[in-house]
Amino acid sequence: MEESRIHILFSKYLKKDILKDEFIEFRNYVKQMGHAPLSNLITSLWEDYEINEAPSADHIEKIISTIIKQTKPKPYSLILQNYRQIAASIILILLCSFSAYLYIDREQTRILGEQEVIVNVAKGQRVGIVLPDGTNVNLNSESVLSYRQNFGKEERRVNLTGEGFFEVTKNPEKKFIVHTEYLNIEVLGTIFNMYAYEKTDKAELALVSGKVKISTIEEPIQTVHLNASEKATFDKRLKTLSVEKKDISFETAWISKELVFRSIPIHEVFSKIERKYGVIIHLPENTIENDLYNGAFETEELADILDIFKMHYQFRYKIKGDEVYITFDK
Amino acid sequence: MNGIIARIIISLHRNIMKNELLHIQGLKRGSYKDFTALYEQYVPYLFAFILDITKSKTLAEDIVQDVFIKIWTLRKDIDETLSFKSYLFTIARNMIISEFRQRIHNAEFIDYIEYLNKEDKSSITIEEKLDFDEFNKLLQCAKQKLTERQREIFVLCKETGKSPAEVAEQLSISDQSVRNQLSIALKILRKELDKYNFLFSTFFI
Numbered sequence: 001m002e003e004s005r006i007h008i009l010f011s012k013y014l015k016k017d018i019l020k021d022e023f024i025e026f027r028n029y030v031k032q033m034g035h036a037p038l039s040n041l042i043t044s045l046w047e048d049y050e051i052n053e054a055p056s057a058d059h060i061e062k063i064i065s066t067i068i069k070q071t072k073p074k075p076y077s078l079i080l081q082n083y084r085q086i087a088a089s090i091i092l093i094l095l096c097s098f099s100a101y102l103y104i105d106r107e108q109t110r111i112l113g114e115q116e117v118i119v120n121v122a123k124g125q126r127v128g129i130v131l132p133d134g135t136n137v138n139l140n141s142e143s144v145l146s147y148r149q150n151f152g153k154e155e156r157r158v159n160l161t162g163e164g165f166f167e168v169t170k171n172p173e174k175k176f177i178v179h180t181e182y183l184n185i186e187v188l189g190t191i192f193n194m195y196a197y198e199k200t201d202k203a204e205l206a207l208v209s210g211k212v213k214i215s216t217i218e219e220p221i222q223t224v225h226l227n228a229s230e231k232a233t234f235d236k237r238l239k240t241l242s243v244e245k246k247d248i249s250f251e252t253a254w255i256s257k258e259l260v261f262r263s264i265p266i267h268e269v270f271s272k273i274e275r276k277y278g279v280i281i282h283l284p285e286n287t288i289e290n291d292l293y294n295g296a297f298e299t300e301e302l303a304d305i306l307d308i309f310k311m312h313y314q315f316r317y318k319i320k321g322d323e324v325y326i327t328f329d330k
Numbered sequence: 331m332n333g334i335i336a337r338i339i340i341s342l343h344r345n346i347m348k349n350e351l352l353h354i355q356g357l358k359r360g361s362y363k364d365f366t367a368l369y370e371q372y373v374p375y376l377f378a379f380i381l382d383i384t385k386s387k388t389l390a391e392d393i394v395q396d397v398f399i400k401i402w403t404l405r406k407d408i409d410e411t412l413s414f415k416s417y418l419f420t421i422a423r424n425m426i427i428s429e430f431r432q433r434i435h436n437a438e439f440i441d442y443i444e445y446l447n448k449e450d451k452s453s454i455t456i457e458e459k460l461d462f463d464e465f466n467k468l469l470q471c472a473k474q475k476l477t478e479r480q481r482e483i484f485v486l487c488k489e490t491g492k493s494p495a496e497v498a499e500q501l502s503i504s505d506q507s508v509r510n511q512l513s514i515a516l517k518i519l520r521k522e523l524d525k526y527n528f529l530f531s532t533f534f535i
Contacts, residue, residue, distance in 0.1 A: 014382040016446050023443045027434050038427055042383070046419050051378040060374050066395045067369055071363060071402040106466060301403055318392070321398075 002029070010045060015052055069321060070284075090129050093117060097149050118146040121162070121277030123322065126254070131158070134169040135176065138255050141278040142197070163275070165193045165255050168210075182234050186213040193251045197275075202232040207250035216241055259297040259305070266291045277302045281324040288313050354410050359402075365405070369398050372418055380422070384429050385442070385462035397422045438466050441488055447496070472522035480515040487512055 009026040012018040018026065030038065121127050121139045128138045129145070133152045139145055143162025144181045151157070156176040168187025178185040180196035182203050189208025196203040205214060205228045212230050215223040222241045226232050231248055234241050253260045254276055261269050267289040270281045279302065283289055291313075297305050306317050306324065318325045357363030373394055380390040400421055401408070408417060433439060442462050460468070473481055486497045487508075494508040501508070 016385075018443060019447055020440065020444050023434075023440070028535075030431065030434060035427070037422060038431075042427060042430070043419065043423065046379060046415075049375075049379050051375060053378060053382070054378045055381065059377060059387060063373055063377065063391050063394050063398075064369065066391075067373075067398045070395075070399045071365070203479050303400070303403060318396075 004215060005029075006041070006235055010041065010201070047168060047209055067133050070319070080148065087128060087130055090117075094132055115149050116146050117149060117151075118144065120144050123208070125278075129154070133171065133174075133176075136167040138165040138294055140164070141275060160194060160196060162197050163193070163195045163254070165191075167191045182236060186215075187211070194253075195246070201236050203236065204231060204251065205247040206231040208248065209254065209255045214241065253296075261293050261295050265289065266293055267295050273302070273305065279319075279322050279324050281326065283326050284328060287328060288315075350414055351410065354408060354414055357405050358408050358410065360405060367520055368401075372414065376418060376422060376477065377404060378428055381461070383426055384433050386433070387498050389429060393422060393425050396425065400442060433462065436462075436466075437485070437490070438462075438469060441469060442466065444488075468523055469519075472519045473520050473521050476515050480511050480518070483508055483511045484515045484519070 003263065006026070006029045009018065009022055010031070012022065013026060015286055033041075119127065119129055119139065121141060121143045123142050126138065126140055128136065131147070131151065132134055133156055135156070137158075137208055138143060142162035143160065143164060145158055145160050145162075145164060147158040154174070156171070156174050157179065158177070159179045161181060164178075166176075166178070166187075168189050168191070169189055172188055176187045176189075176193060178187075180194065180203060181198060183196070183205070185192075185194065185205060187210065190212055191208040192210075192212060193206045193208070194203075195205070205212065205226065207228055208226045211228075211261065212226045214226060215221055216234065216239070218239065224232055224241055224243055226243060229248060230245050231243060231251065232243050249260055254272075259272060261272075264272075267283070270283060273279075276283055295308075297308070302324075303319065306319075308309065309315070310317060315326050315328050317327070350368075352366040353367050357368060376397065377390050377394050380393050381387060384390060384393075397418065401418070404421075412420075439462065442465050445460075473484070473491060476484065482501070483497060486492050486500065487494060492500070494512065495505055498505040498508045
């Protein structure tokens with residue numbers, strides 16, 4: 001009895017054909033209903049639903065264009081999505097230059113050798129490459145690594161902006177040098193993570209194994225030697241270079257596609273997420289930004305990670321293009 | 331004759347279902363073309379349904395977008411034994427339910443229903459009707475013109491559904507002055523709402 005009544009009221013409500021008193025009655029029914037019965041009710045309405053008011057083309061176009069913007073694969077990033085493809089194409093370039101080295105006369109080889117190879121990583125992507133000396137480099141979102149084609153002939157030099165995890169092949173005769181905006185890194189054979197984005201106010205080097213020498217580019221020149229499990233931080237405003245001994249799994253977590261947080265304030269957690277996914281997160285001020293967060297994520301999708309925070313902090317979020325908006329109910 | 335038509339309809343329906351299954355399988359493999367075919371077919375339908383439930387165009391837009399973006403993100407997990415229509419709804423359901431509950435318990439929603447009731451009798455066609463958000467925006471603007479006391483009385487009488495006598499008792503003023511204040515408030519609101527060129531002439535009488 002009650003069920004058929006509420007069905008009638010609901011379909012009147014859908015058609016905007018419900019009287020005020022009926023609406024109040026309807027609202028009271030809904031108020032008393034648990035999640036499951038209401039869910040069943042709405043599901044049954046959906047099954048028999050017929051459009052009674054054709055939606056305007058404007059709305060439909062707007063929705064579809066947003067869907068396309070957020071889902072359509074970009075041809076450029078399609079290439080970069082595949083680690084192996086990019087590694088293969090770089091190996092191809094190297095093979096070409098090697099054969100050029102063999103067959104073209106020296107002068108031409110020298111000119112060719114001065115040309116640069118540039119690897120530019122798109123937002124939200126990660127790329128693994130192998131340098132001519134066998135060094136492995138993983139590059140994080142929006143990083144640029146460049147080197148000359150004659151890399152390794154005398155010295156091994158690369159330029160980096162952004163973040164890179166280097167596993168440098170040991171070669172005592174040829175130093176491996178990384179140039180960044182503020183720091184030069186000199187190594188023989190080590191594993192380290194270099195974090196040097198232009199937009200952040202710190203540059204960091206976390207050393208996994210081996211030894212490195214770091215020097216600042218600007219005067220006064222500061223130099224430090226780093227041992228395994230140490231991290232050097234250069235403050236771009238204060239121009240100071242400091243060293244601390246610490247567990248560096250946090251710095252290298254992005255390689256294994258994991259995010260690990262140990263008592264980290266939410267604003268820092270979000271900035272790591274922003275970096276990893278190439279997004280900007282808008283968090284209302286004076287909410288949870290200083291809350292300390294513990295946790296590790298292995299999931300791939302940004303939405304999955306946000307869902308976990310959403311459950312934890314009871315907020316709502318909306319992803320619009322490269323931006324994430326977080327709101328709290330009052 | 332009817333039998334033939336029925337058979338044609340059944341075979342047409344089968345074709346649609348078969349095509350749909352092909353699109354779902356394509357989507358699972360990551361085919362954007364199949365995704366396009368599915369969203370072109372179902373966006374208007376889902377939008378109309380959510381609009382009917384929430385009475386808000388912007389909200390319906392947002393939910394439909396979110397649902398299809400989620401379907402694309404989770405494309406590998408799609409259960410192809412379900413019809414796409416059912417799958418679509420499993421993704422949309424919880425968002426719809428929570429928005430629906432919030433909506434109908436909104437204090438101004440009663441005013442909106444009343445507006446719809448009155449408008450029905452005029453010559454306005456369904457398409458020209460405001461959705462709840464548009465209506466509420468106008469109503470909030472109009473309310474700014476009321477004095478604090480008038481607004482209080484209006485809210486108590488119209489939005490919580492109390493009788494003038496109850497309101498009079500609650501505010502410890504006379505029954506008559508509640509009626510007077512309410513009638514002034516309604517006049518002001520009507521005048522304000524009339525400015526927006528919508529046919530509010532019958533509203534709040």
